[in-house]
Amino acid sequence: xxxxxxxxxxxxxxxxxxxxxxxxxxxxxxxxxxxxxxxxxxxxxxxxxxxxxxxxxxxxxxxxxxxxxxxxxxxxxxxxxxxxxxxxxxxxxxxxxxxxxxxxxxxxxxxxxxxxxxxxxxxxx
RNA sequence: AAGGCAAAUCGGUCUAUCGCUGCUUCAUCUGUAUGGAUGGGGGAGAGGAAAGUCCGGGCAGCAUAGAGCGCCGUACUUCCUAACGGGAAGGUACCUUUAUCGGUAACAGAAAGUGCCACAGAAAGGAAAACUACCUUAGCUGAUUUCGGUCACUGGGGAAAAGGUGAAAAGGUGAGGUAAGAGCUCACCGAGCUGGCGGCGACGUCAGCUGCAUGGUAAACCUUACGGGCUGAAAGACCAUGUAAACCCGGGAUUGAGGAUUGCUCGUCCGAUCCGGGAGGGUAGGUCGAUUGACGCUAAUGGUGACAUUAGUGCUAGAUAAAUGAUAGACAUUUGGAUCUUGGUCCGAAUACAGAACCCGGCUUAUAGAUUUGCCUUUUGU
Numbered sequence: 001x002x003x004x005x006x007x008x009x010x011x012x013x014x015x016x017x018x019x020x021x022x023x024x025x026x027x028x029x030x031x032x033x034x035x036x037x038x039x040x041x042x043x044x045x046x047x048x049x050x051x052x053x054x055x056x057x058x059x060x061x062x063x064x065x066x067x068x069x070x071x072x073x074x075x076x077x078x079x080x081x082x083x084x085x086x087x088x089x090x091x092x093x094x095x096x097x098x099x100x101x102x103x104x105x106x107x108x109x110x111x112x113x114x115x116x117x118x119x120x121x122x123x124x125x
Numbered sequence: 126a127a128g129g130c131a132a133a134u135c136g137g138u139c140u141a142u143c144g145c146u147g148c149u150u151c152a153u154c155u156g157u158a159u160g161g162a163u164g165g166g167g168g169a170g171a172g173g174a175a176a177g178u179c180c181g182g183g184c185a186g187c188a189u190a191g192a193g194c195g196c197c198g199u200a201c202u203u204c205c206u207a208a209c210g211g212g213a214a215g216g217u218a219c220c221u222u223u224a225u226c227g228g229u230a231a232c233a234g235a236a237a238g239u240g241c242c243a244c245a246g247a248a249a250g251g252a253a254a255a256c257u258a259c260c261u262u263a264g265c266u267g268a269u270u271u272c273g274g275u276c277a278c279u280g281g282g283g284a285a286a287a288g289g290u291g292a293a294a295a296g297g298u299g300a301g302g303u304a305a306g307a308g309c310u311c312a313c314c315g316a317g318c319u320g321g322c323g324g325c326g327a328c329g330u331c332a333g334c335u336g337c338a339u340g341g342u343a344a345a346c347c348u349u350a351c352g353g354g355c356u357g358a359a360a361g362a363c364c365a366u367g368u369a370a371a372c373c374c375g376g377g378a379u380u381g382a383g384g385a386u387u388g389c390u391c392g393u394c395c396g397a398u399c400c401g402g403g404a405g406g407g408u409a410g411g412u413c414g415a416u417u418g419a420c421g422c423u424a425a426u427g428g429u430g431a432c433a434u435u436a437g438u439g440c441u442a443g444a445u446a447a448a449u450g451a452u453a454g455a456c457a458u459u460u461g462g463a464u465c466u467u468g469g470u471c472c473g474a475a476u477a478c479a480g481a482a483c484c485c486g487g488c489u490u491a492u493a494g495a496u497u498u499g500c501c502u503u504u505u506g507u
Binding site for chain 2: 006007010017049050051059060061063064065068069071072073075076106110
């Protein structure tokens with residue numbers, strides 16, 4: 001299993017995003033709220049959207065910083081989830097929303113992302 | 126050497142591990158094929174403001190983008206530029222300064238017209254007016270008298286000087302003059318006009334003439350000159366998908382009902398594929414546009430300068446729910462503390478503003494810190 005997290009892992013298309021946002025199962029782990037739903041996709045086991053509200057962070061620089069930290073945390077810790085999904089031949093679309101009002105450092109974000117992914121595993125598999 | 130002001134330039138570096146987005150190349154697999162997938166190698170990957178979206182241009186579209194009116198913008202001069210509301214060099218006024226330097230300017234027109242000028246004041250635009258005060262004159266008026274007059278009151282006339290109001294009372298100051306006064310006359314200053322000279326020009330300067338009522342406001346309407354067709358990369362083109370110029374009901378016109386074009390008019394164009402209502406659906410995925418350009422760097426030449434020309438050289442992001450990151454360490458700069466040998470060591474903190482979204486030229490705003498140049502001040506040395 002490589003640490004790769006390329007373009008195929010990115011969720012695109014307004015219809016699927018709308019679907020996940022409307023109907024996905026809600027899984028919370030502060031400072032994140034995520035919505036997860038099963039999709040069919042032969043390119044990657046998971047596809048992820050990361051969202052940071054413009055209302056909470058006015059500057060594009062800070063939004064980019066948070067999104068990059070979250071993406072890095074998911075990239076480093078997604079192995080268990082991906083293997084589980086490959087076992088049961090499922091694919092997931094995950095919509096991650098950052099809800100905190102302040103910028104957290106990478107250590108905390110990684111710790112919480114680990115717990116979030118564990119919750120997704122127990123919910124979906 | 127330190128501090129201040131102005132201008133210009135730069136705005137962290139390196140290593141390791143794991144990653145992201147294009148480009149290129151090799152191998153393997155697959156496909157009729159442009160290709161696709163996997164793995165490896167090489168090389169590239171945010172800014173001076175990428176920001177605000179305030180101007181200008183390129184580019185693209187409009188079943189014509191034309192004319193007039195309207196509307197909007199600009200407003201000292203000359204030049205630069207693809208263009209500009211930007212820039213350069215100057216002019217004028219004001220501020221600052223011993224003087225320079227420097228700063229600010231919605232810097233066209235108020236004798237084309239209209240409006241407004243609160244409060245105060247007699248009067249705020251009409252060659253106006255008389256509250257106090259000035260001069261003069263008249264009276265079967267009054268008081269007083271040294272019988273000449275003087276004062277008061279009332280009426281007529283002169284004057285626009287003094288006081289008072291105001292941001293502003295209609296050239297200013299001084300002298301002459303006068304019944305009192307007045308550019309009535311004179312000197313100086315100011316203003317206007319005419320001419321000469323200098324300058325491409327804004328304008329400057331010199332001389333002469335005119336005794337010179339005619340304010341402010343155009344960030345009020347307005348006038349003059351110049352400019353502007355509208356939309357905006359979610360533009361637009363192609364491919365794929367789709368019965369889509371499709372269906373039903375009502376109205377309306379046969380040579381003009383209606384529609385498009387810019388707010389209106391004309392003109393032009395389209396024109397049964399018209400107008401109103403209703404029912405039921407579909408797409409929103411990819412490629413191009415899109416990064417070689419009014420491009421960057423260096424040198425020479427021309428120009429006070431903005432800039433231009435010529436020669437050489439370089440290719441320097443191209444994402445699209447949106448790449449350029451994470452972790453660890455070292456260095457650099459600034460700074461706080463401790464220590465002693467006073468410039469070393471140790472420990473700690475800080476390193477800004479901020480993220481390309483079609484591309485350029487500007488403007489504006491944010492910005493830790495560093496460097497260079499010029500000017501000024503202080504101190505030290507010679």
